[in-house]
Amino acid sequence: MNQTAWTNSLALSGHAGYGRFRLSHLKDGQRPDFVKAYVGPLVAAHRHNREQAKLPPAERRIARPEKLHLIMAGGVGAGKTVAAAAAGSLAVECGMMARFVSHSMYLSWLRPDGAPAGLTAVRIRERYERCDLLILDDLCNEMDGYATNHVRTETSDLITSRINSNRPTIFTTNLTFDQVAVVLGERLASRVGGQASVLKMVGEDRRQPEKW
Numbered sequence: 001m002n003q004t005a006w007t008n009s010l011a012l013s014g015h016a017g018y019g020r021f022r023l024s025h026l027k028d029g030q031r032p033d034f035v036k037a038y039v040g041p042l043v044a045a046h047r048h049n050r051e052q053a054k055l056p057p058a059e060r061r062i063a064r065p066e067k068l069h070l071i072m073a074g075g076v077g078a079g080k081t082v083a084a085a086a087a088g089s090l091a092v093e094c095g096m097m098a099r100f101v102s103h104s105m106y107l108s109w110l111r112p113d114g115a116p117a118g119l120t121a122v123r124i125r126e127r128y129e130r131c132d133l134l135i136l137d138d139l140c141n142e143m144d145g146y147a148t149n150h151v152r153t154e155t156s157d158l159i160t161s162r163i164n165s166n167r168p169t170i171f172t173t174n175l176t177f178d179q180v181a182v183v184l185g186e187r188l189a190s191r192v193g194g195q196a197s198v199l200k201m202v203g204e205d206r207r208q209p210e211k212w
């Protein structure tokens with residue numbers, strides 16, 4: 001069930017092939033140990049909270065991972081999305097409900113009549129706000145020209161709702177903090193960065209494109 005949701009989310013976002021990547025496939029520059037060290041505490045907190053949920057509300061002790069967010073930053077083709085997908089697969093194998101979506105696609109689905117067949121905007125928001133781990137791919141990519149109300153409001157609602165319910169998110173981006181702040185506003189960018197581990201990926205474009 002979790003595996004199906006994860007695989008379907010990759011496919012819906014046009015990244016079906018990324019479901020095959022595991023930590024063992026990552027190159028040194030993609031920092032597999034760092035990724036593992038981020039996911040480990042998420043899984044531990046998730047297991048703990050699932051046990052606590054069996055207790056009466058007044059007796060529950062909710063665990064919250066120290067670093068709620070992971071930011072995978074780096075140039076085009078550095079391998080960010082592959083590393084994020086490997087993290088998602090690991091979380092799913094450890095019992096978490098993870099989903100993947102690209103930021104721009106999420107926003108386009110929330111436009112009038114923009115939702116994929118069979119879904120409504122309300123269902124879309126629920127789906128990505130409530131999963132145990134969200135991979136938000138390509139944060140603010142090509143949005144600097146139109147930092148619209150729609151972009152800010154929907155992104156803010158998604159991220160704020162996840163923070164308030166202690167739900168972790170992995171962001172990939174080839175923008176700097178300041179560039180993200182231009183699109184989302186200083187306050188939201190600071191909420192993202194304020195509880196994040198940052199993994200900077202350096203290196204050549206792994207796609208090794210022909211240039212012209």
Ligand SMILES: Nc1ncnc2c1ncn2[C@@H]1O[C@H](COP(=O)(O)OP(=O)(O)OP(=O)(O)O)[C@@H](O)[C@H]1O
Pocket residue numbers: 025026027030074075076077078079080081082083138172174206207
């Ligand atoms: N560890 C790996 N093993 C094999 N192929 C890889 C690995 N990491 C990345 N790749 C390949 O390199 C290409 C680029 O990787 P990826 O899509 O993760 O880059 P990215 O940093 O997300 O790029 P962009 O900035 O364009 O989103 C992909 O085609 C992917 O299949």
Ligand SMILES: [Mg+2]
Pocket residue numbers: 080081082137138172
């Ligand atoms: Mg990518």
